[in-house]
Amino acid sequence: DTGVSQNPRHKITKRGQNVTFRCDPISEHNRLYWYRQTLGQGPEFLTYFQNEAQLEKSRLLSDRFSAERPKGSFSTLEIQRTEQGDSAMYLCASSLDYRAETDTQYFGPGTRLTVL
Amino acid sequence: AQTVTQSQPEMSVQEAETVTLSCTYDTSESDYYLFWYKQPPSRQMILVIRQEAYKQQNATENRFSVNFQKAAKSFSLKISDSQLGDAAMYFCAVNQGGKLIFGQGTELSVKP
Numbered sequence: 669d670t671g672v673s674q675n676p677r678h679k680i681t682k683r684g685q686n687v688t689f690r691c692d693p694i695s696e697h698n699r700l701y702w703y704r705q706t707l708g709q710g711p712e713f714l715t716y717f718q719n720e721a722q723l724e725k726s727r728l729l730s731d732r733f734s735a736e737r738p739k740g741s742f743s744t745l746e747i748q749r750t751e752q753g754d755s756a757m758y759l760c761a762s763s764l765d766y767r768a769e770t771d772t773q774y775f776g777p778g779t780r781l782t783v784l
Numbered sequence: 785a786q787t788v789t790q791s792q793p794e795m796s797v798q799e800a801e802t803v804t805l806s807c808t809y810d811t812s813e814s815d816y817y818l819f820w821y822k823q824p825p826s827r828q829m830i831l832v833i834r835q836e837a838y839k840q841q842n843a844t845e846n847r848f849s850v851n852f853q854k855a856a857k858s859f860s861l862k863i864s865d866s867q868l869g870d871a872a873m874y875f876c877a878v879n880q881g882g883k884l885i886f887g888q889g890t891e892l893s894v895k896p
């Protein structure tokens with residue numbers, strides 16, 4: 669399978685704990701995106717990377733959130749001191765970088781986070 | 785700011801018939817792409833079709849086609865010969881500086 673993969677698929681945690689999610693993009697893709705999707709809503713952009721550089725962060729990404737892509741391959745999204753409002757599906761997508769504005773993003777299966 | 789609006793939270797279609805899902809958007813960009821994604825229950829989002837804004841011709845992918853009206857900023861999806869496997873949430877999206885702005889989705893059910 670050469671698609672976007674995400675781990676874990678499900679995560680249940682208690683409020684105040686830290687969690688980390690991983691995304692492995694399609695191998696030749698230079699761009700990697702993180703989105704958050706709450707029940708019944710469309711995905712909302714969080715941040716994206718061009719290789720290892722984080723180029724943009726949404727204001728939705730509070731100081732408790734941090735994302736990395738250290739070697740320009742896989743990426744991690746960490747949430748510190750989780751809150752119940754962080755409960756959502758976290759989606760990762762990747763794309764080629766021939767022209768960012770017109771690029772097609774391919775999505776992973778997502779990580780569903782439940783904060784108790 | 786760009787916005788995407790899907791005014792139909794739910795739609796229903798009989799198997800083998802045709803259904804159209806609506807989407808309007810707002811953008812200040814002159815060149816952009818529009819997308820329809822499908823998200824089956826508990827499954828990942830997959831690309832259905834994409835449209836380049838500078839192209840007059842409407843995109844088509846097998847049973848899926850779009851009606852793109854640039855002046856009206858309208859981008860509807862037509863599904864012909866609907867199948868049970870088409871049942872899913874459908875999201876319209878516009879590409880803004882690399883990131884996607886999504887609508888709230890339309891839940892499509894297909895009746896046998």
